[in-house]
Amino acid sequence: MSNVVAHADDHGHAHAAHHPALQHHFDTMAQQKEAAVVGMWVFLLTEILFFGGLFAAYMVYRIWYFDAFAEASRSLSLFWGGLNTAVLIGSSLTMAMAVRCAQTNKRSATVNWLILTMILGTVFLGVKVIEYADKFEHHHVPGYNYQWAAAHPSTSLGAGEAAGAEHAAPSTALGAGEPHRELSLNADQLQLTTQIYFSLYFTMTGLHAIHMIIGIGIMLVITWMAYKGRFDEQYYTPVEMTGLYWHFVDIVWIFLFPLLYLVERHV
Amino acid sequence: MLDKLKIPERNYLNNGHGLASWLLTKDHKRIAIMYLISISVMFFLGGLFAVAIRLELATPAGDFVQADTYNKFFTAHGVIMVFFFLIPSIPAVLGNFLIPPMIGAKDLAFPRINLLSLYIYWIGGVFTLYAMLSGGVDTGWTFYTPYSATGSNSNVVPVALGIFIAGFSSILTGLNFIVTIHRMRAPGMTWFRLPLFVWAHYATSLVQVLGTPVIAITIVMLGVERGLGFGIFDPARGGDPVLFQHLFWFYSHPAVYIMILPALGVQSELISTFSRKTIFGYSFVAFSSLAIAVFGFIVWAHHMFVAGISTYAAMVFSFLSFSVAIPSAVKVFNWTATLYKGAISFETPMLYAYGFMGLFAIGGLTGLFLATLGMDIHLHDTYFVVAHFHYIMVGGAIMGYLGGLHFWWPKITGRMYSEFFSRIAAILVFVGFNLTFLPQFVVGYLGMPRRYHSYPDEMQVLNVMSSAGASVLGLGYALPVIYLLYSLKKGAVAGPNPWGASGLEWQTQSPPLTENFIEVPVVDREPYEYEHVVAKEKHLV
Numbered sequence: 001m002s003n004v005v006a007h008a009d010d011h012g013h014a015h016a017a018h019h020p021a022l023q024h025h026f027d028t029m030a031q032q033k034e035a036a037v038v039g040m041w042v043f044l045l046t047e048i049l050f051f052g053g054l055f056a057a058y059m060v061y062r063i064w065y066f067d068a069f070a071e072a073s074r075s076l077s078l079f080w081g082g083l084n085t086a087v088l089i090g091s092s093l094t095m096a097m098a099v100r101c102a103q104t105n106k107r108s109a110t111v112n113w114l115i116l117t118m119i120l121g122t123v124f125l126g127v128k129v130i131e132y133a134d135k136f137e138h139h140h141v142p143g144y145n146y147q148w149a150a151a152h153p154s155t156s157l158g159a160g161e162a163a164g165a166e167h168a169a170p171s172t173a174l175g176a177g178e179p180h181r182e183l184s185l186n187a188d189q190l191q192l193t194t195q196i197y198f199s200l201y202f203t204m205t206g207l208h209a210i211h212m213i214i215g216i217g218i219m220l221v222i223t224w225m226a227y228k229g230r231f232d233e234q235y236y237t238p239v240e241m242t243g244l245y246w247h248f249v250d251i252v253w254i255f256l257f258p259l260l261y262l263v264e265r266h267v
Numbered sequence: 268m269l270d271k272l273k274i275p276e277r278n279y280l281n282n283g284h285g286l287a288s289w290l291l292t293k294d295h296k297r298i299a300i301m302y303l304i305s306i307s308v309m310f311f312l313g314g315l316f317a318v319a320i321r322l323e324l325a326t327p328a329g330d331f332v333q334a335d336t337y338n339k340f341f342t343a344h345g346v347i348m349v350f351f352f353l354i355p356s357i358p359a360v361l362g363n364f365l366i367p368p369m370i371g372a373k374d375l376a377f378p379r380i381n382l383l384s385l386y387i388y389w390i391g392g393v394f395t396l397y398a399m400l401s402g403g404v405d406t407g408w409t410f411y412t413p414y415s416a417t418g419s420n421s422n423v424v425p426v427a428l429g430i431f432i433a434g435f436s437s438i439l440t441g442l443n444f445i446v447t448i449h450r451m452r453a454p455g456m457t458w459f460r461l462p463l464f465v466w467a468h469y470a471t472s473l474v475q476v477l478g479t480p481v482i483a484i485t486i487v488m489l490g491v492e493r494g495l496g497f498g499i500f501d502p503a504r505g506g507d508p509v510l511f512q513h514l515f516w517f518y519s520h521p522a523v524y525i526m527i528l529p530a531l532g533v534q535s536e537l538i539s540t541f542s543r544k545t546i547f548g549y550s551f552v553a554f555s556s557l558a559i560a561v562f563g564f565i566v567w568a569h570h571m572f573v574a575g576i577s578t579y580a581a582m583v584f585s586f587l588s589f590s591v592a593i594p595s596a597v598k599v600f601n602w603t604a605t606l607y608k609g610a611i612s613f614e615t616p617m618l619y620a621y622g623f624m625g626l627f628a629i630g631g632l633t634g635l636f637l638a639t640l641g642m643d644i645h646l647h648d649t650y651f652v653v654a655h656f657h658y659i660m661v662g663g664a665i666m667g668y669l670g671g672l673h674f675w676w677p678k679i680t681g682r683m684y685s686e687f688f689s690r691i692a693a694i695l696v697f698v699g700f701n702l703t704f705l706p707q708f709v710v711g712y713l714g715m716p717r718r719y720h721s722y723p724d725e726m727q728v729l730n731v732m733s734s735a736g737a738s739v740l741g742l743g744y745a746l747p748v749i750y751l752l753y754s755l756k757k758g759a760v761a762g763p764n765p766w767g768a769s770g771l772e773w774q775t776q777s778p779p780l781t782e783n784f785i786e787v788p789v790v791d792r793e794p795y796e797y798e799h800v801v802a803k804e805k806h807l808v
Contacts, residue, residue: 025373027787031450035376039446046438046480053484053514057499060510143496192504199497199506203488 021235029234036237044248047211051252054204058259061196066264067183068193072148072201073263075140077131081261084127085253091120092250099243102236107229110239114223117246121216128209132202141202142195149187201260208256211249218242272760274681278778293378294781298385299364300679305385306352306360307748309392313347314741316340321703321734329721337720338405339421345408346399350430351392353664354437354522357529358444358475359388361671362468364679366444368772368779369462371453371788376446380439388436395429398422407718409519412500412511416492424490431486434479437525441475444468453771455790462770462794463552467532470556474521474528474563482518485511509574516567524563526660527627528556530667531598534623537670538602540768541617542609545795548601555594562591572643581640588638595631599624614766615686618693619670626666626700630658633708648718651711654704662700669696669747676751677761681778684754688746695743702736769795 019029026032062069098113134140139147185193222242225231231239279296282288289297319340323331332340363381367374375381398404404426406415415423448461448469489511491497498504500511539546546552568576568584602624611617633655636642646652673693677683706729713729715722722730764773775784 025378035446035450038449039377039442042442042445042476046442046476049477050480050484053481053488056514057488057510060507065505142498195498195504196506199491199499203491203497203499207487
């Protein structure tokens, strides 16, 4: 109950001057910031549950159709996926720098770090466009035009990237590379069940990308506010909350990358 | 003494006039009033579809509407009532209005987000209503795949999208309550001095925040399945339709607790106030709310006992479902113990509270029938299930809502309603409700399945009883609209504390100031101290 005591103390003496960002229903800037932090973490909790439904579906189908997931996973490009992972982790660093600069009253540095974060986010989305275009080209989008076997390995980004490796030899039966071991699914079954993998791939990465677009949109506003000098060491909550959101989106990718790109990739 | 009472000159209702002062307000009380109007409209729209259902079932033959139209009617009834009335009902109206004054705060932690939640609710509601009027949806409110994904030829995606949007409104309300209860309590308002209404809303908010995102992602998956031809639930491609049911019920079972937990909180306030006694076992009642919220998340598969899930899983879920009865019974027994040797009175809110106790007990105990594996095979998808969940959602949640609305109406408006007519309405609701749904237990046990628009001739007597009861129930719901609206102009001035209740919200004027209190209150006593303190304060001006 220490917060209640502190609360009572604050009320004992009237504040000489209220911070302009203090809303009327809060007593102190500290109380206002704590409320925002608790609220943001609760929001991130809802986000975990939101993605959680997809992860649950992924888990079920990966266990049921492991071979289909392993085969389909090999058709993704490790190069682009790995690059994107690095880009996104880098953007988390620049975001953290932006928060730190806002906290220490460095206005122009805050703006610059935020702009850099947005650029890295856009690079990530650009790479995603390249990858999606490849999936469209190879009929790897689930639905009526889906063709697992039609994807020729030498033109696929995934196999092309892995061309140096000895096991990327062209295959006739399965298209996306020689079977790396005895598969429990035949070609027809793969044609059906790899669609489940790609359904999840597009839903998960698509949802992640939408979160990134929203994040960049929020950052545009925050950058403008920072440029206008709205933040100081007492009030930089919006920057910090945007940072929490961005780190969350980053962490989702940290899970998506191994789950989607690295299924049995060692073989 | 009552004659001298006047409506306070300054209050939240006359602080600003005109449409903009309402639509752009950040005052939690005005937002609650706008929610009250919105959900009342939704309630009567949903009620219209119930009327259509009962009209069709008055005769054994399907002679009022065609089977497919009937499907659209019960789907509309379910979707509107569940997502646009019951889920927001007590939290968004009573919780929104009362939590800040109950804990001694000026407002919720995020007033703008509160207003945003209302706008999101409106957008979701209008979207859903439009989708229903422009063709409707025939899948039932449960949207089971593969029918909803590939079979149905109706507006599945637009309606589901409306529910998706409205879900964010629910999440934001829950988030706001959690932060408010954590960070906005007045000096001296410790956790164990919180009214049980607030504890119940805390538990509800946890369910809203943890459950709603799962229905949201389920709707996204259904949307890409139906709209883009993805194959997550498609059995033809190896997908599992039962997975949809798992995800759907992971939210939709806890959603039942979003509806009933706030009503349980109202009930604790009513029982204590109108028996003039400290609530029996405060901490047990408080923690039983949290226990119900937690148990609510681990019982979902009892909706799927006959959907082909593993027998061992079914046994575990059956056992867990039984365990929900424990915290529910803790509450009912504690209320009974509170009544014992209390100075009980029979004002309208208390009539609803008595009705609630009986109906909630029946609804809960018939839930145990359905949680029993062998029994469920016979009763699954029959009218027994329909009767069971209406006892919880209508007999429980709506009785609690009406009881709470009558209890806090003088606080919200500053005026009293007609005690005579409100008692008549409460009795009509109780009688009408039982006449409607008690026969449905029997007709369900005899084997009448839900969601059919015709039935065998020998079941007509019970169905006619049900339809007759529904008209009595409808009258009981229409009556409050009249006398509550009448009271706004002509009702006697209530004064700050007409019931002599102990809560902090009764210590301020009615209707309250925009800031709720003139000064931040300091709480120096325990909750529900009826025996020692409050008796002296009746009609305190």
